[in-house]
Amino acid sequence: MTNRQWVLASHPKAAADESTWRLTQAPRPKPGPGQILIRTQWLSVDPYMRGRISPSANYTKGVQIGEVMQGGGVGEVVETNHPAWKVGDIAESMDVGWQEWSVLTPDLPGASRVNKVDTAVAPAQASLSWLGMTGLTAYVGLLDIGRPRPGDTVVVSAASGAVGQIVGQIAKLAGCRVVGIAGSDDKLAWCRNIGFDATINYKTEGDMAAAVAAQCPSGVNVFFDNTGGSIHDAVLKNLAVAARVVICGRIALANNFDQEDTGLRASSRLIVTRATIQGLVVFDWWHRREEALARLAAWHRSGAIQIREDVVEGFERIPHAFIRMMAGQNFGKQLVRLEGG
Amino acid sequence: MTNRQWVLASHPKAAADESTWRLTQAPRPKPGPGQILIRTQWLSVDPYMRGRISPSANYTKGVQIGEVMQGGGVGEVVETNHPAWKVGDIAESMDVGWQEWSVLTPDLPGASRVNKVDTAVAPAQASLSWLGMTGLTAYVGLLDIGRPRPGDTVVVSAASGAVGQIVGQIAKLAGCRVVGIAGSDDKLAWCRNIGFDATINYKTEGDMAAAVAAQCPSGVNVFFDNTGGSIHDAVLKNLAVAARVVICGRIALANNFDQEDTGLRASSRLIVTRATIQGLVVFDWWHRREEALARLAAWHRSGAIQIREDVVEGFERIPHAFIRMMAGQNFGKQLVRLEGG
Numbered sequence: 001m002t003n004r005q006w007v008l009a010s011h012p013k014a015a016a017d018e019s020t021w022r023l024t025q026a027p028r029p030k031p032g033p034g035q036i037l038i039r040t041q042w043l044s045v046d047p048y049m050r051g052r053i054s055p056s057a058n059y060t061k062g063v064q065i066g067e068v069m070q071g072g073g074v075g076e077v078v079e080t081n082h083p084a085w086k087v088g089d090i091a092e093s094m095d096v097g098w099q100e101w102s103v104l105t106p107d108l109p110g111a112s113r114v115n116k117v118d119t120a121v122a123p124a125q126a127s128l129s130w131l132g133m134t135g136l137t138a139y140v141g142l143l144d145i146g147r148p149r150p151g152d153t154v155v156v157s158a159a160s161g162a163v164g165q166i167v168g169q170i171a172k173l174a175g176c177r178v179v180g181i182a183g184s185d186d187k188l189a190w191c192r193n194i195g196f197d198a199t200i201n202y203k204t205e206g207d208m209a210a211a212v213a214a215q216c217p218s219g220v221n222v223f224f225d226n227t228g229g230s231i232h233d234a235v236l237k238n239l240a241v242a243a244r245v246v247i248c249g250r251i252a253l254a255n256n257f258d259q260e261d262t263g264l265r266a267s268s269r270l271i272v273t274r275a276t277i278q279g280l281v282v283f284d285w286w287h288r289r290e291e292a293l294a295r296l297a298a299w300h301r302s303g304a305i306q307i308r309e310d311v312v313e314g315f316e317r318i319p320h321a322f323i324r325m326m327a328g329q330n331f332g333k334q335l336v337r338l339e340g341g
Numbered sequence: 342m343t344n345r346q347w348v349l350a351s352h353p354k355a356a357a358d359e360s361t362w363r364l365t366q367a368p369r370p371k372p373g374p375g376q377i378l379i380r381t382q383w384l385s386v387d388p389y390m391r392g393r394i395s396p397s398a399n400y401t402k403g404v405q406i407g408e409v410m411q412g413g414g415v416g417e418v419v420e421t422n423h424p425a426w427k428v429g430d431i432a433e434s435m436d437v438g439w440q441e442w443s444v445l446t447p448d449l450p451g452a453s454r455v456n457k458v459d460t461a462v463a464p465a466q467a468s469l470s471w472l473g474m475t476g477l478t479a480y481v482g483l484l485d486i487g488r489p490r491p492g493d494t495v496v497v498s499a500a501s502g503a504v505g506q507i508v509g510q511i512a513k514l515a516g517c518r519v520v521g522i523a524g525s526d527d528k529l530a531w532c533r534n535i536g537f538d539a540t541i542n543y544k545t546e547g548d549m550a551a552a553v554a555a556q557c558p559s560g561v562n563v564f565f566d567n568t569g570g571s572i573h574d575a576v577l578k579n580l581a582v583a584a585r586v587v588i589c590g591r592i593a594l595a596n597n598f599d600q601e602d603t604g605l606r607a608s609s610r611l612i613v614t615r616a617t618i619q620g621l622v623v624f625d626w627w628h629r630r631e632e633a634l635a636r637l638a639a640w641h642r643s644g645a646i647q648i649r650e651d652v653v654e655g656f657e658r659i660p661h662a663f664i665r666m667m668a669g670q671n672f673g674k675q676l677v678r679l680e681g682g
Contacts, residue, residue, distance in 0.1 A: 059582075059613050228608045241400075247611045261606040267569045268602050270588045270620030272400050277618045279611030 003028045006098035006318055008063045011055045014255040015326060020053065021069060021098070021319045029103045036085045036104050036114070038075030040096055041341035044128035045071065045322040045334050046162070047226075047251045056258045059281050060111075069098040069318075072133060074117060074124045076340070082106050090117035092127040098318050100338065111283045121297055125341070129333040130166055130300065130307045131293055137248065137282040138166035139292035142224060143174070144285070145246045145278050150175030152221035153240070155212065157231050159196065160187035160308070162333035163248060166296070167224045168196050169305040176222070179215045181231055183328050190331075194306050208234035219243070219273075227252040233264035243275035254326045308332030315339070344369045347439035347659055349404045352396045355596045356667060361394065362410060362439070362660045370444045377426045377445050377455070379416030381437055381656075382682035385469035386412065386663040386675050387503070388567075388592045397599050400622050401452075410439040410659075413474060415458060415465045417681070423447050431458040433468040439659050441679065452624045462638055466682070470674040471507055471641065471648045472634055478589065478623040479507035480633035484515070485626070486587045486619050487563040491516030494557045496576050499567035500537065501528035501649070503674035504589060507637070508565045509537050510646040517563070520556045522572055524669050531672075535647050549575035560584070560614075568593040574605035584616035595667045649673030656680070 002025045009022040031037045051058040052070050063070050073096030077089040085091070085106060093114040096102045106114040117127045129135065141163070148154055154171040158164045159180025171178045172195045179198045180191040188199035198215045205211040212220065212234050219240030225232050228250025239245070253261055266277060299305045310330040312321035315338050325334040343366045350363040372378045392399040393411050404411050414437030418430040426432070426447060434455040437443045447455040458468045470476065482504070489495055495512040499505045500521025512519045513536045520539045521532040529540035539556045546552040553561065553575050560581030566573050569591025580586070594602055607618060640646045651671040653662035656679050666675040 059615075225608070228606065232606065232608060247608045250608050250612065253609070261609050262604060263606045265569065265573065265602045265604045266607055266618065267566070267573060267588045267591050267620075268594070270618060271591065271622060272620070274400075274620045274622050274625060276620075277607065277611060279608075279613070279615045279617075281612060281615050284615060 001028045002026070003099055003101040004315060005068045005100075007068055008053055008065050010065065011053060014257075016050065016053060016319070016323055018319055018323070023316070028101050031079055031081050031103050033081055034105060034107060035081050036077050036091065036106060037079040038091050038096070038102050038104060039078050039340060040073050040075040040100055040102060040338050041090075042125040042128055042338065043071055043073040043096065043098060043318060043336040044133075045318065045325050045336060046134070047249050047254070047326065049322065050254055050257055050326065054257050060283070070094075071098055072096060072128055073102070074127055074341075075102060085116075090119060090124050091115070092117050092124075092132060094133070100315060110286060113286070122300070125309070125335050125337075126307075128335060129162060129309060130296055130305070133282055134162045134333060135166055135296045136285060136289050136292045137280070138163045138170060139296065140282070140285040140288050141246045141248050141280045142167050142170050142222070144288065145280055146222040146224060146244050148174045148176050148222050152176045153179065153216045153218060154222040154224065155179045155181065155216065155220045155235050156224045156226070157181045157235070158226035158249070158251060159191050159199065160331060161226060164224070164226055165191070165194065165308060165332065166305060169194060169299075171222070173299065173304060179212075181227075187331060190308065202231055209237045212238045222246070224248060228261065229253050230263065236264055236266055236269050239269055239273045239275045241273050241275075243273055245275060245277040247277060247279045251326065251328070310334050312336050342369045343367070344440055344442040345656060346409045346441075348409055349394055349406050351406065352394060355598075357391065357394060357660070357664055359660055359664070364657070369442050372420055372422050372444050374422055375446060375448060376422050377418050377432065377447060378420040379432050379437070379443050379445060380419050380681060381414050381416040381441055381443060381679050382431075383466040383469055383679065384412055384414040384437065384439060384659060384677040385474075386659065386666050386677060387475070388590050388595070388667065390663065391595050391598055391667060395598055401624070411435075412439055413437060413469055414443070415468055415682075416443065426457075431460060431465050432456070433458050433465075433473060435474070441656060451627060454627070463641070466650070466676050466678075467648075469676060470503060470650060471637055471646070474623055475503045475674060476507055476637045477626060477630050477633045478621070479504045479511060480637065481623070481626040481629050482587045482589050482621045483508045483511050483563070483565055485629065486621055487565060487585050489515045489517050489563050493517045493562035494520065494559060494581070495563040495565065496520045496522065496553065496557065496561045497565045497567070498522045498572050498576070499590070499592060500532050500540065501672060502567060505565070505567055506532070506535065506649060506673065507646060510535060510640075512563070514640065514645060520553075522568075528672060531649065543572055550578045553579045563587070565589060569602065570594050571604065577605055577607055577610050580610055580614045580616045582614050582616075584614055586616060586618040588618060588620045592667065592669070651675050653677050
C-alpha cells in the first residue's frame with residue numbers, strides 16, 4: 001500500500017544527474033470527491049522539464065525541493081469518484097508526476113486536464129507522444145507559427161527527436177522541402193527514410209552556416225528550432241525573405257540553463273529578411289488539440305507519418321531516461337514503461 | 342548648367358566619415374519621355390543609408406563606388422515631359438540622390454514612386470519625415486507589427502529620433518504607457534514634453550536591464566527597437582508574456598556594420614514569454630501609405646503629434662549631416678536644406 005516517488009533533491013547547476021532526484025515512498029493516496037486514482041503505466045520525459053527544476057523564472061511554477069517531480073503520464077484507473085470515469089479506463093494527464101500511483105482531478109481545465117485514452121486508436125503511450133502534447137507541439141508550431149507554404153524550405157533541428165520527427169513529416173505533407181539537423185548518422189539516415197529531403201550532422205560539420213547554405217540554396221523559409229545555441233545561429237544566417245522561426249526548445253543549452261545565453265543577435269538578419277521569430281509553449285495551444293490529434297491519427301493510420309519511440313524500462317530508471325534524453329542519447333520520443341505498462 | 346553630386350568614394354570600414362563621399366560635377370541632366378527634371382530643395386539622411394554604402398548583402402542593391410549617393414529628396418519641377426506634372430509642382434521621391442538636379446520617372450512603381458507634395462497641408466520637407474517614409478515606418482511598425490493594446494507598456498529606443506518620436510506619440514493615442522530611451526537629458530525632457538510617460542538615459546544608467554525593469558514593472562508589451570546592441574538586450578530581458586518586438590534599426594552598431602553582431606540570444610526569453618520578434622523594412626509597406634499619411638496629417642493638424650526637425654544647411658554639408666545623425670548628435674529628424682529649399 002505504498003507509493004514510490006521521485007522527489008527533487010537539488011536544483012542542478014548544469015545538467016541534471018542522478019543526484020538531482022531522490023527516491024522516496026509515501027502511502028498510496030486516496031481519491032477525494034470528483035477525483036480518480038490511477039496506477040502509472042507510462043511516463044514521458046521531455047526537455048521542458050529542465051525548466052521545471054531550475055530556480056530561474058520560467059513560464060510556470062517549478063518543482064520545489066522535496067516535491068514529487070512533475071511529468072505527464074498514462075495509467076489505469078483503479079478507483080473512481082467521478083461519474084465519467086470507471087475502473088479500467090486509461091487516463092493521460094500532465095499532472096501524473098514521477099510516482100507509481102497518482103490522484104487526478106478530471107474536471108480541472110487547461111494543462112491539468114485529464115484525457116481518456118482510446119487504446120483502439122493507438123497504444124496508450126502514444127497519448128504521451130505523437131497523439132498528445134508532443135504531436136500538438138509539432139502541429140501548432142509548424143502550421144500555426146511556421147505557416148509553411150508549398151515549395152518552402154523547412155529546417156528542423158533535433159530532427160529525429162520527439163517533436164522534430166513529426167514536424168519534418170507534416171512539413172512534407174504541406175509540400176515543403178525538409179532539411180533535418182541531428183547529431184548522428186544513424187538518426188539522419190532514419191530521417192531520410194521517413195521523408196526528409198536532406199540532412200546535416202552538426203557533430204561532423206566544420207562550418208554549420210556553410211552546411212545549411214549548401215542544403216538550402218534558396219534560403220530557409222521556416223526554421224523549427226528545438227536546440228538553440230550555435231545550430232540556431234547557423235540557420236539564422238541563412239534565412240530567406242519573410243522567413244518564420246519557431247523557437248520550441250534550446251536543448252543545446254541544457255548544461256548552461258540558468259546562464260546568460262550569448263551568440264548571434266538576430267536583429268540585422270531580421271531587418272534584411274523581414275523575418276519573424278516567435279516562441280512556442282504548447283500549454284498555450286490546448287484549443288488546437290482536437291484538430292491536431294484527429295489529423296495526426298489519420299496521418300498515422302494512412303502511414304503518412306511514422307513514429308520512433310525510445311523506451312526505458314522501470315520506475316527506478318526515470319532519472320536515467322531524462323538524463324540520457326537531455327544528452328541526446330535517445331533516438332526518438334523518450335518514454336519510460338512502468339510495471340503494467 | 343552643371344549638376345553638383347556627392348558620389349561614393351569608398352565603402353567605410355566602420356562609421357562613415359568625410360572621406361566616404363567625393364564632391365563631383367556633371368552636366369545638368371535632361372528629362373526623357375515621361376520624365377521630369379527637379380531642382381533639389383531638401384534631402385533626407387537616414388540610418389538605412391548605412392546599409393546602402395556597405396559591401397555586405399542587404400535588402401536592396403547598394404551604391405557602387407563612383408555612383409551618386411542614394412537618398413530621398415524633395416524638389417521643384419523645372420522641366421516636364423509627363424502630362425500629370427507641370428513646372429512649379431513639388432515632387433518627393435526616394436530616387437532623388439545627393440545631387441542638385443535630378444531626373445525622375447513618375448510612372449515607376451513601389452519605392453521609386455514620385456509623390457506630388459501639397460504644401461498647403463505641410464511644408465515640403467514634411468514629405469521626407471513625418472508625412473512620408475519616416476511617418477509610414479513609425480505607423481506600420483507600431484500598429485501593424487507591434488499591435489499595441491490600451492494599457493500596454495511600449496518601449497521605444499532612439500525615442501527622440503525621426504521614427505521614435507512618432508512611434509511614442511502614436512502609442513499614446515493607442516492608450517499605451519510609453520517609455521523612451523535616448524542618450525541625452527535634453528532629448529528625454531523633450532520626449533516627456535510630447536507625452537512620453539517615462540524615459541531612460543542609456544548613457545548615464547549603469548544597469549540598463551534594471552532601469553527598464555524599474556520603468557516597466559509589468560514588463561514590456563511592445564518594444565520598438567531603433568538601436569539594437571546592448572539596449573536591445575536590456576529590453577529583451579524585460580519582455581512581458583506575448584510581447585511584440587519590432588526590429589526597425591540598429592544604429593548602435595553603425596560602427597560595426599559589417600561585423601558579426603553578438604550579444605544576448607533571444608531564444609530563452611521567447612520561450613518563457615511566447616513573444617514575437619519581427620524585422621521591418623518600410624519599403625514593404627507602401628500599400629499602407631495612404632491610410633498612414635492621412636491619419637498622421639490629421640493628428641498633426643489637431644496637435645496630437647508634434648514633430649522636431651534638425652536642419653543642416655547647404656549641399657556641401659550633406660555628408661556632415663549624415664555623419665552627425667549616425668553619431669546621435671541630431672535632435673529630431675535630420676534634414677538638409679539646399680538653396681531654394
